[in-house]
Amino acid sequence: MARMKFLCDTERCIECNGCVTACKNEHEVPWGINRRRVVTINDGEKGERSLSVACMHCSDAPCMAVCPVDCFFQTADGVVLHDKDICIGCGYCFYACPFGAPQFPTGGVFGSRGKMDKCTFCAGGPGEANSAEQVRKYGRNRLAEGKLPICAEMCATKALLAGDGDVVADIFRQRMAYRGAAGLGTGWGVAYDKGLRKASGLDGKAAGKED
Amino acid sequence: MFLEFVEGPLWYFSAVVFVVGVLWRLVDIWRQPSRTDLAVPRGSGVPGALRTIVTRSWTAKGFSRGATFHLVAGYMFHIGLFVLLIFAAPHVKFIEERILGFGWTPAPHWLFMVASDLAFAGILLLWLRRLMHPVMRKISTFDDHAAAILTFVVMLTGCLALLKSHDSLRAIHMLTVCLLMVYFPFSRLMHAFTFPVSRAYTGAAMGRKGVSA
Amino acid sequence: MTDHPSRPAIPSEPRQHGVPPRVRARITRYLLALLAFVLIAPLVPYAAAYLGAGNVPNPGAGLWNEVRQRAGPADANTQARGVESAVLINQVGERWRQFRSEMLVPVGAWLLLGTLGFLALFWILRGRIPLEGGRSGQLVPRFSVNQRVVHWFAAILFVFLAVTGLVLLYGRFVLIPILGPEGFSATAAACKEGHNLFGPIFPFAVLAMIVLFLRGNGFNQIDLKWFFRAGGLLKGHPASSGYYNGGQKSWFWMVVLFGIAISISGLILDFGVFGQGREVMALAHVVHGGVAVVFIAASLGHIYIGTVGMEGAFESMSHGYVDANWAREHHDLWLAEMEAAGMVGVEPNALEEVKRHDNIDFKGFGSPGTKAVQG
Numbered sequence: 001m002a003r004m005k006f007l008c009d010t011e012r013c014i015e016c017n018g019c020v021t022a023c024k025n026e027h028e029v030p031w032g033i034n035r036r037r038v039v040t041i042n043d044g045e046k047g048e049r050s051l052s053v054a055c056m057h058c059s060d061a062p063c064m065a066v067c068p069v070d071c072f073f074q075t076a077d078g079v080v081l082h083d084k085d086i087c088i089g090c091g092y093c094f095y096a097c098p099f100g101a102p103q104f105p106t107g108g109v110f111g112s113r114g115k116m117d118k119c120t121f122c123a124g125g126p127g128e129a130n131s132a133e134q135v136r137k138y139g140r141n142r143l144a145e146g147k148l149p150i151c152a153e154m155c156a157t158k159a160l161l162a163g164d165g166d167v168v169a170d171i172f173r174q175r176m177a178y179r180g181a182a183g184l185g186t187g188w189g190v191a192y193d194k195g196l197r198k199a200s201g202l203d204g205k206a207a208g209k210e211d
Numbered sequence: 212m213f214l215e216f217v218e219g220p221l222w223y224f225s226a227v228v229f230v231v232g233v234l235w236r237l238v239d240i241w242r243q244p245s246r247t248d249l250a251v252p253r254g255s256g257v258p259g260a261l262r263t264i265v266t267r268s269w270t271a272k273g274f275s276r277g278a279t280f281h282l283v284a285g286y287m288f289h290i291g292l293f294v295l296l297i298f299a300a301p302h303v304k305f306i307e308e309r310i311l312g313f314g315w316t317p318a319p320h321w322l323f324m325v326a327s328d329l330a331f332a333g334i335l336l337l338w339l340r341r342l343m344h345p346v347m348r349k350i351s352t353f354d355d356h357a358a359a360i361l362t363f364v365v366m367l368t369g370c371l372a373l374l375k376s377h378d379s380l381r382a383i384h385m386l387t388v389c390l391l392m393v394y395f396p397f398s399r400l401m402h403a404f405t406f407p408v409s410r411a412y413t414g415a416a417m418g419r420k421g422v423s424a
Numbered sequence: 425m426t427d428h429p430s431r432p433a434i435p436s437e438p439r440q441h442g443v444p445p446r447v448r449a450r451i452t453r454y455l456l457a458l459l460a461f462v463l464i465a466p467l468v469p470y471a472a473a474y475l476g477a478g479n480v481p482n483p484g485a486g487l488w489n490e491v492r493q494r495a496g497p498a499d500a501n502t503q504a505r506g507v508e509s510a511v512l513i514n515q516v517g518e519r520w521r522q523f524r525s526e527m528l529v530p531v532g533a534w535l536l537l538g539t540l541g542f543l544a545l546f547w548i549l550r551g552r553i554p555l556e557g558g559r560s561g562q563l564v565p566r567f568s569v570n571q572r573v574v575h576w577f578a579a580i581l582f583v584f585l586a587v588t589g590l591v592l593l594y595g596r597f598v599l600i601p602i603l604g605p606e607g608f609s610a611t612a613a614a615c616k617e618g619h620n621l622f623g624p625i626f627p628f629a630v631l632a633m634i635v636l637f638l639r640g641n642g643f644n645q646i647d648l649k650w651f652f653r654a655g656g657l658l659k660g661h662p663a664s665s666g667y668y669n670g671g672q673k674s675w676f677w678m679v680v681l682f683g684i685a686i687s688i689s690g691l692i693l694d695f696g697v698f699g700q701g702r703e704v705m706a707l708a709h710v711v712h713g714g715v716a717v718v719f720i721a722a723s724l725g726h727i728y729i730g731t732v733g734m735e736g737a738f739e740s741m742s743h744g745y746v747d748a749n750w751a752r753e754h755h756d757l758w759l760a761e762m763e764a765a766g767m768v769g770v771e772p773n774a775l776e777e778v779k780r781h782d783n784i785d786f787k788g789f790g791s792p793g794t795k796a797v798q799g
């Protein structure tokens with residue numbers, strides 16, 4: 001059984017926001033809601049890194065544990081989804097989530113947040129897959145069509161990986177091995193500069209090829 | 212199902228009862244024989260009537276001390292209620308779609324909330340005073356309590372439906388609204404339409420007597 | 425490798441049998457050295473990497489420390505506009521969730537059920553505290569109209585807020601099995617909207633309550649004695665008290681303190697529009713939820729004693745008058761003051777009351793040390 005996971009390779013992400021745009025477009029996400037966002041650490045400085053982040057579909061999800069109306073469920077693929085017909089927009093999932101994934105449609109005057117919205121791993125929500133209602137409430141259900149999340153598909157540098165956790169982990173492990181021993185093998189130079197790789201004696205260490 | 216019934220047939224029924232009832236009551240008042248005033252009028256009744264409609268909107272000098280509570284709570288409640296009734300977004304939408312065919316800019320959410328808090332605080336305070344004040348309690352009838360409680364329940368169910376996502380909550384609000392509309396013409400709630408009439412009547416009488424009261 | 429630069433290879437002597445012991449020892453030594461070399465050689469790069477690690481910083485470590493905000497807020501930036509959208513890892517979420525699900529929910533449940541159980545036990549053991557001397561038929565004025573209006577204003581708001589709040593807190597465990605997910609969702613939605621809408625009115629009720637009930641609620645020596653005698657609950661240990669007894673004063677000050685705390689934290693939760701982040705919200709929620717369950721538990725005691733628990737108490741808040749015997753049994757010192765002021769046995773004459781409440785000075789009415797008497 002697949003266990004769906006996202007992974008963002010900080011050595012590859014170039015903060016193009018392609019994933020964010022792809023997501024908004026695919027799901028017609030309303031203004032003000034960011035199912036996915038790219039955060040840049042030390043912007044414009046040495047050691048700048050960007051990370052694309054959305055719901056991580058936690059195995060033991062805090063949002064699920066805290067929701068007062070218990071409206072979350074986890075699919076067989078490990079995707080954490082919620083039922084907007086049940087949600088009361090209390091915001092507790094937002095307080096509990098480690099990644100700031102849950103979003104709310106209004107600014108929340110008088111605590112009147114609307115229904116929560118978050119990344120669905122392109123797996124829609126409850127109800128019939130890709131029915132008009134499901135698409136309106138949760139966006140497209142690509143998983144039901146045998147496709148993977150649009151954000152990762154769109155990622156130009158393949159920094160953002162999405163899919164079966166085992167496969168994603170294998171790809172990332174290969175990249176790390178290719179770049180050299182864990183911890184030492186990171187850095188743009190190592191990742192992309194062939195000369196530097198050669199000089200450091202790390203070139204060709206890994207047998208596997210990147211996807 | 213239930214919501215369709217409440218929003219459909221029941222709503223039309225209540226609306227008809229409301230409109231016909233209010234008109235019938237007003238016409239009835241209009242047709243009441245008024246005692247002929249044999250005294251020679253010292254002035255015209257019209258300015259007196261108009262003046263009184265306005266001046267009765269605040270307490271006369273001598274009574275102000277005992278009436279501050281009513282003045283404040285009363286205005287809190289009524290202003291709040293009318294802002295709600297006329298400018299709340301779901302109400303504007305309802306008026307546009309179901310009654311007038313046109314709408315207007317609804318109040319922003321924060322104003323809606325401030326208005327409903329004022330209205331809730333006002334009606335609670337007024338009703339509690341009705342219960343606690345010895346004279347108010349003695350002169351209150353079933354009608355007064357029923358009207359206050361019914362209005363409160365309408366407001367409460369409206370406020371509980373604010374998430375706008377559950378048909379059951381909508382239906383309950385609509386049901387209480389229907390009850391209120393059916394009850395309206397036959398109760399003290401008619402004061403919404405009759406207050407200018409009664410003030411004008413008194414004002415005109417005073418005007419003819421040349422008294423400014 | 426087996427070559428020896430110092431000693432060229434000597435052709436073996438066919439006459440000798442086997443390997444001479446000297447040579448054998450040497451071969452053994454060579455073999456051991458070879459083994460050691462084979463074993464150690466691969467470790468060298470590791471050692472080099474280990475020693476070199478000090479010079480080549482691990483770029484990953486610094487990055488993830490920043491993401492995790494181990495040394496304060498990270499220097500982070502994002503194109504997404506929203507509250508804390510540049511924060512990658514929420515610093516308080518897990519602690520807040522643990523507080524709510526492991527402290528607030530279970531401890532609150534025990535507190536509330538425990539209080540109910542205690543009150544039930546008390547009811548079974550002591551029953552309703554009766555008017556020992558029966559009714560005298562003589563009335564003593566106790567609370568003014570304004571005091572009663574404000575009391576019930578606060579009480580109605582409180583009960584509504586407590587019920588709607590508890591539905592949010594315990595509905596998932598108690599109500600979902602009964603109402604089903606959809607039914608509870610509608611209930612919870614109504615409770616959330618109702619709670620959020622009525623909440624902001626409550627601070628004003630608390631303020632009005634402070635203004636109208638502050639007088640006479642200061643603690644003094646008599647209360648100390650009252651507490652030592654457990655409020656006179658133990659038979660044969662009557663505790664005298666003035667206008668309010670120690671328990672009532674404690675409740676008043678609880679209302680003041682809890683009321684202020686719950687109002688401020690509630691307003692922070694309610695008005696999420698001022699850009700307050702999750703840290704502030706979580707803190708406000710901890711204060712709000714924690715205070716709420718204690719406040720509700722304490723109110724159960726107050727409501728019990730004000731209704732079924734004590735004969736003759738409820739009428740002080742409904743009509744504003746109490747029976748003189750009730751005053752004698754529960755507030756003897758106050759009754760003495762009222763007797764001295766000639767306020768015992770007054771007729772609840774509406775006209776006189778109105779004079780007292782509305783137009784004429786009622787400052788001395790219903791308060792300790794009453795002097796001014798009209799009508």
Ligand code: HEM
Pocket residue numbers: 218295296299301302305327330365366367368369370371372373374375376377380381382384385388391
């Ligand atoms: C505090 C007071 C009130 C609040 C907060 C309130 C709120 C609401 C809300 C949220 C709705 C939309 C329900 C939905 O579409 O799901 C609504 C609808 C409506 N309200 Fe109110 N209301 C209040 C008082 C009143 C009063 C006093 C009346 C009439 C006398 C009234 C009449 C109506 C009507 C006719 C509708 C349309 C119902 C529908 O579309 O199903 N409301 N109100």
Ligand code: HEM
Pocket residue numbers: 068090091111524582585586588589590592593594616619620622623624625626627686687689690691693694712713716717719720
């Ligand atoms: C004495 C009165 C009050 C009591 C007993 C009370 C109780 C509660 C309880 C038990 C909760 C649920 C906590 C949880 O589910 O973890 C809650 C939540 C909340 N309360 Fe109160 N509360 C009171 C007053 C207020 C006031 C005065 C306000 C606002 C001014 C307020 C605003 C809120 C808000 C915004 C929440 C969060 C619920 C949500 O976001 O839907 N409360 N309260």
Ligand code: HEM
Pocket residue numbers: 566575578579580582583633637641668671672673675676679723726727730731737738739740741
């Ligand atoms: C809902 C049920 C309640 C009942 C039946 C009730 C009943 C009473 C009664 C009978 C008294 C007068 C005691 C006396 O004669 O000295 C009283 C006093 C008082 N009540 Fe309540 N009450 C209720 C709720 C509340 C709530 C929710 C609050 C506060 C939020 C509150 C705050 C007070 C205060 C401050 C006093 C003044 C006496 C004192 O300081 O203890 N009550 N109540």
Ligand code: SF4
Pocket residue numbers: 054055056057058061062063064080096097098099100101102118
């Ligand atoms: S919303 Fe947050 S807590 Fe819930 S599964 Fe996604 S990342 Fe985890």
Ligand code: SF4
Pocket residue numbers: 066067068069070071082086087088089090091092093094102115116
């Ligand atoms: S906002 Fe909705 S999904 Fe999130 S905890 Fe509240 S009810 Fe559950």
